[in-house]
Amino acid sequence: MSDSEHAKEQPLVELDSQTGNSDQPAGALKDLLLLIFIHGFKGTDSTFSKFPERMQHVLSETINNVHVESVVFPAYETKGELTAAVVRFADWLTNLTVEREVASGLGGGAGKARVVLCGHSMGGLLAADALIEFVRTRPDQTAPLWPNIVACLAYDTPYFGLHPGVFKNTANQAAGYVKSAHDLFSATTSFFGGSKTTPVASMSKVPVAALPAPPPAPASPWKKWAPAAYAVGGALLAGAAAGTAYYKRDEIGVGYTWATDHMKYVGTLWEEDALHKRVNDLMEIEERMGVLFRTFYSYLPPSPPAHVAPRAFMILPKAPSHCVSHFLQAPNTIASDEIEAHTGMFDGKTNDGYYELGLISAQLIRDVMVASRSGNEDVVKHTAKHPSGEEGVLKLGEDHGARLMTEAADRSAQ
Missing domain, CATH: 3.40.50.1820 (Alpha/Beta hydrolase fold, catalytic domain)
Known part of the structure; x- marks a missing residue:
């Protein structure tokens, strides 16, 4: 010491x-x-x-x-x-x-x-x-x-x-992880109900907290915890980006099961x-x-x-x-x-x-x-x-x- x-x-x-x-x-x-x-x-x-x-x-x-x-x-x-x-x-x-x-x-x-x-x-x-x-x-x-x-x-x-400010105040760091989050969700198109995702190139030019969340399909498990993204200021990708910064981004990319299992757990917060x-x-x-x-x-x-x-x-x-x-x-x-x-x-x-x-x-x-x-x-x-x-x-x-x-x-x- x-x-x-x-x-x-x-x-x-x-x-x-x-x-x-x-x-x-x-x-x-x-x-x-x-x-x-x-x-x-x-x-x-x-x-x-x-x-x-x-x-x-x-x-x-x-x-x-x-x-x-x-x-x-x-x-x-x-x-x-x-x-x-x-x-x-x-x-x-x-x-x-x-x-x-x-x-x-x-x-x-x-x-x-x-x-x-x-x-x-x-x-x-x-x-x-x-x-x-x-x-x-x-x-x-x-x-x-x-x-x-x-x-x-x-x-x-x-x-x-x-606190909603977490996502706004960490936007600069989170922006660096948007691509990882985007890759995860792009790999599971059923997660978005087949909706078209926003290109990564355009996302990098938009403040993270303002990124729009694509609507889920009615049968998607996302419905159970969608309020998580909206309640903290805005958007699925904003939450994914900031969450990636905090929750060990090296594990991002393993797929749909990882996302749904873990988000069900933190869904308690909303x-x-x-x-x-x-x-x-x-x-x-x-x-x-x-x-x-x-x-x-x-x-x-x-x-x-x-x-x-x-x-x-x-x-x-x-x-x-x-x-x-x-x-x-x-x-x-x-x-x-x-x-x-x-x-x-x-x-x-x-x-x-x-x-x-x-x-x-x-x-x-x-x-x-x-x-x-x-x-x-x-x-x-x-x-x-x-x-x-x-x-x-x-x-x-x-x-x-x-x-x-x-x-x-x-x-x-x-």
């Missing part, structure tokens, strides 16, 4: 002075805290880089008598229905929790392990849906939650969809009613059961002359929505655009807010962990609503720049 990196990490160690909770009796069996990291669409096991390890170290040093373990959910195929991925994840988490509880001497299935779900991008949706399903399938409404999930943290998870219901369910779970729910959103401040307004990867909720205080700003002043800020969120070289992100995340987790030890349900619920780790953090309700972005998204949708 370089001296500069070490210096940046010093604030994390300062959590030591706040540790406490010495009510754990001497020689007592260590508590078990599992940090579960879930990557997003087309992510990999390396999506989070060293972030899980750093979080494990910091929390081990700042919470008394606890064994902390970070586990990255193995890379999974992000295709088909999101519900299928949720089932796979829930099975995996259940088995993992039992195994770790047994290995720690806590008794398999005893619910002694505290679990924190940390999802990036679409991984946050997977984490949220798994939590909601665990709550829903309890034997009765008074039964405790198992696995014992104490927090659900999301990092740039588009709970309300992708089911507006389902998006709102998911967030409302998470808020209700926090209210009733004290499971902390927070979302960090990447925030690119204005950078004139090219960008006179702030930018974000995701659509943000609007006041007076009761969830606005649960969205926390994660500034990044060095990313060139929203996609780079999104994909580079867990690397200090591409996110100058990386260390602060880790510090706040660790403090939030520490707060709920300490509260859960109290055994007092009211303390747990209050801590979930008002964790001390948020002191000094700019929340969405206080973020004037975010309100400007939200208003811009509204205008784009009209």
Whole structure:
């Protein structure tokens, strides 16, 4: 580790002075805290880089008598229905929790392990849906939650969809990928219902966000997720181009099945009613059961002359929505655009807010962990609503720049 990196990490160690909770009796069996990291669409096991390890170290040093373990959910195929991925994840988490509880001497299935779900991008949706399903399938409404999930943290998870500005602001990069996207769709003429596609040469002269989308054939699977392209500003090819930039363009070109399977998965982002219901369910779970729910959103401040307004990867909720205080700003002043800020969120070289992100995340987790030890349900619920780790953090309700972005998204949708 370089001296500069070490210096940046010093604030994390300062959590030591706040540790406490010495009510754990001497020689007592260590508590078990599992940090579960879930990557997003087309992510990999390396999506989070060293972030899980750093979080494990910091929390081990700042919470008394606890064994902390970070586990990255193995890379999974992000295709088909999101519900299928949720089932796979829930099975995996259940088995993992039992195994770790047994290995720690806590008794398999005893619910002694505290679990924190940390999802990036679409991984946050997977984490949220798994939590909601665990709550829903309890034997009765008074039964405790198992696995014992104490927090659900999301990092740039588009709970309300992708911000339309993503496609406009990344048009220059996306234009370079239009040909790849065009080749994919040209190779599957039935996908367009036999309609004639726009020549690549002419597309390169048109702003990407303004490219028209050819109408689908009535029987085409495209009908199921066509709103995806239109809802984010415009067009199938605009979405394909920007999506290619983000979702590993080296895999473009393998054909129709790849496109339909994967777009069915991300099509979840445009089911507006389902998006709102998911967030409302998470808020209700926090209210009733004290499971902390927070979302960090990447925030690119204005950078004139090219960008006179702030930018974000995701659509943000609007006041007076009761969830606005649960969205926390994660500034990044060095990313060139929203996609780079999104994909580079867990690397200090591409996110100058990386260390602060880790510090706040660790403090939030520490707060709920300490509260859960109290055994007092009211303390747990209050801590979930008002964790001390948020002191000094700019929340969405206080973020004037975010309100400007939200208003811009509204205008784009009209």
